[in-house]
Amino acid sequence: MSFQGLRGILFDKDGTLFDFQATWGNWARELLRRIAGAETGRARSMAEALRFDLQTGRFHADSPVIAGTGDEVVGLLAPYARMSRAALSELVAGEAARAPLAPAVPLRPLLTRLRAAGLRLGVATNDYEAVARRHLAAEADLFDVIAGFDSGHGGKPAPGMLLAFAEKCGLRPDEILMVGDSRHDLQAGRAAGMRTLAVLTGVATEADLDDLADAVRPDIGHLPTLLSLD
Structure with a gap:
């Protein structure tokens, strides 16, 4: 696959711009502590729902959190939270905004x-738009669009956010590279008619992603070489 003629790059956020495990492992531990308090059994039940290992602080490869939206995370935790869904959503978003970021x-x-x-x-993320803007505050001036699942275009793997970026920038989808660490990212890119790059700073392996990717690289730092900018 040629990467010539690209005029835009659209990034996933978590697992792509930021290392997934290093960023979200600590977030998950703190979030479950806030919800469960001293009830270790409840914390274990929530960790299992998220497919998160409390001892190692790492998500399992099949965790629905990896590519899920904020609303989907809230839905997984709601049966154990003993608070309204609105209050839980506020807590999840608040803890996400304070997550200790680890750039890839x-x-x-x-x-x-x-x-x-x-x-x-x-940026097209299944996180909340407000959280994404907070995480990327230091780089916000470099992005034309920062969209979340709640920005009005839907979440991935649907292509709504990706097509909105193309329209906003006046680009054809085939002039854009979608960069992500999950099958949801790459499926959205394919559905939008974009070229796709998989990176391995999430949880998925190359074998998990290569059938949907035009190329696979260890991280986004390989973009200049891939695009012949070196």
Whole structure:
């Protein structure tokens, strides 16, 4: 697959711009502590629902959190939360906004280089838009679009967010590269008619993703070489 002629890059956030396990393992532990308090049995039940290992602080490869929306996470926790769904949603979003971020690579130098090459940049995440904007506050000026599942275009694997980015930037879908770490990301890219790049800073392996990817790389730091910007 040729990567010539690209005019835009659309990134997933978690597992792509940020290392998934390093960022969200600590978030999950703190969130479950906040909900369960001293009730260790309830914490274990919620961890199992999320497919999260409380002892290692890591998500299992089949965790629905990896590619799920914020609403889907709330739905998994709601049977154990003993609070209203609205209050739980507020708690999940609040803890997500405070998650200890672990960038996959130094973001600003990479994004600045891509912008200097004339590329339009965006983020399409199944997280809340407000959380994404908080996580990317230091780089927000480098993105044309930051969209979440609640931005009015739906969540991945549907292509709504991706097509909205194309329309906003005045680009054809085939001029855009969708970069992600999950099958949901790559399925959305395929559905939108975009080229796709899989990165391995999430939980999925190359074998999990390569049938949906035009290329697989360890992380987004390989983009300049892939796009012949070096």
